[in-house]
Amino acid sequence: MLKKIIACGMAVMFTFSSASVVGAATNSDKLLSVARTHMGVPYVFGGQSASGFDCSGYTQYVYNKVGISIPRTTGSQATVGEAVSKSNLKPGDLIFFKNTYKRGISHVGIYVGNNNFISATSSKGVDVVSLNNSYWGPKYATARRVENFDVNALFDDLDENNEAYTAIKELVENEIINGYRDGTFKPDQPVTRGQAAALINNIIGFEASNQEPFSDVSAGHTFASQIAAMKELGIIHGFNNGLFKPDEFITHGQMAIMIKNALEVTGGNPDEMKQDGYDERASRAEFATALHDTLFQYNK
Structure with missing residues (x-):
């Protein structure tokens, strides 16, 4: 071939x-398809390309791929869009964690549904993890909705x-x-x-x-x-x-x-x-x- x-x-x-x-009218299916394309890509501190990501470099990269611009750092990303409660999360929402490698907001991922999120982790690279995970669960901090995605659009x-x-x-x-x-x-x-x-x-x-x-x-x-x-x-x-x-x-x-x-x-x-x-x-x-x-x- x-x-x-x-x-x-x-x-x-x-x-x-x-x-x-x-680009197409952005929807969570497209966003999550881009996000999953990079499963297993290694964690690189300061990384923001498909050869290696840190957490906020990854989320910025994925959002940019569907035509949405968000800030580079985790702290700045935690200020965009509107706050959303954990019980009202939708696929595509940014979710934030605190007190990981430093105090305060220190990690970000993308909610994929079914109580799971995808992010660039230092242990496994880009990976999907449950919000009930013994490490991540207690460190959940907040979530932001950058765009009100229409899953069917x-x-x-x-x-x-x-x-x-x-x-x-x-x-x-x-x-x-x-x-x-x-x-x-x-x-x-x-x-x-x-x-x-x-x-x-x-x-x-x-x-x-x-x-x-x-x-x-x-x-x-x-x-x-x-x-x-x-x-x-x-x-x-x-x-x-x-x-x-x-x-x-x-x-x-x-x-x-x-x-x-x-x-x-x-x-x-x-x-x-x-x-x-x-x-x-x-x-x-x-x-x-x-x-x-x-x-x-x-x-x-």
């Missing part, structure tokens, strides 16, 4: 617009009844796609050819040697590196005149060809990709669903 031999390749977060798109304009909801949700949780600054996904809007190339390469993660693949795609284009990767792998070929037309909207037929080629390159089954509505524009929801059900499922 291709992904096994290109470990040095770098995936870039796919966005639907170079200017306005940054993914995007403001995408509810669970949408046929594409599950596909989009899983792609968001795996940091392959995101949405608009206003918390919407705009599922019915079309996708450009450049965006499509970027989204496919977010799954494959290939880094091209030539960063100017087509005459109409300069090195400074938002998706230049992703388009270059797709061309180098033979997933895209452009038009007969040598252009790629990265800002044109992709059709169902073009979408099918791209995904079929990507499946062939990665060793998947290209017959899984349907070509309904060949000349119609592919919407964001349609592209996400097609990609999720084929290339993503094979390569995850």
Whole structure:
């Protein structure tokens, strides 16, 4: 499988617009998915990266990943948002402990539900622990709600009844796609050819040697590196005149060809990709669903 031999390749977060798109409406499912991704990462005093965290470095990192800015230190984090009682904790709340390695507020974690929290501990690194734990239980101090998370919200304009909801949700949780600054996904809007190339390469993660693949795609284009990767792998070929037309909207037929080629390159089954509505524009929801059900499922 291709992904096994290109470990040095770098995936870039796919966005639907170079200017306005940054993330989904934040929800506790997404926050906790990011938090659990780093289970077992070692404790490093002063650490604030995926190679090592201290407690407040970890919580700040996780919150930043879903677009929420919080202070760096435990003491400062204990002042943000609003206070919440222990009996009213919700997943995503920050919880604080006192008198651990020093007197006063000295440790912070994220409540994950079922009386459990996740934090960067000096003994086990990032770990999930019960609030009934003999060490942590007596040291519980307070909790703060930075945001009133809606557990069921993914995007403001995408509810669970949408046929594409599950596909989009899983792609968001795996940091392959995101949405608009206003918390919407705009599922019915079309996708450009450049965006499509970027989204496919977010799954494959290939880094091209030539960063100017087509005459109409300069090195400074938002998706230049992703388009270059797709061309180098033979997933895209452009038009007969040598252009790629990265800002044109992709059709169902073009979408099918791209995904079929990507499946062939990665060793998947290209017959899984349907070509309904060949000349119609592919919407964001349609592209996400097609990609999720084929290339993503094979390569995850």
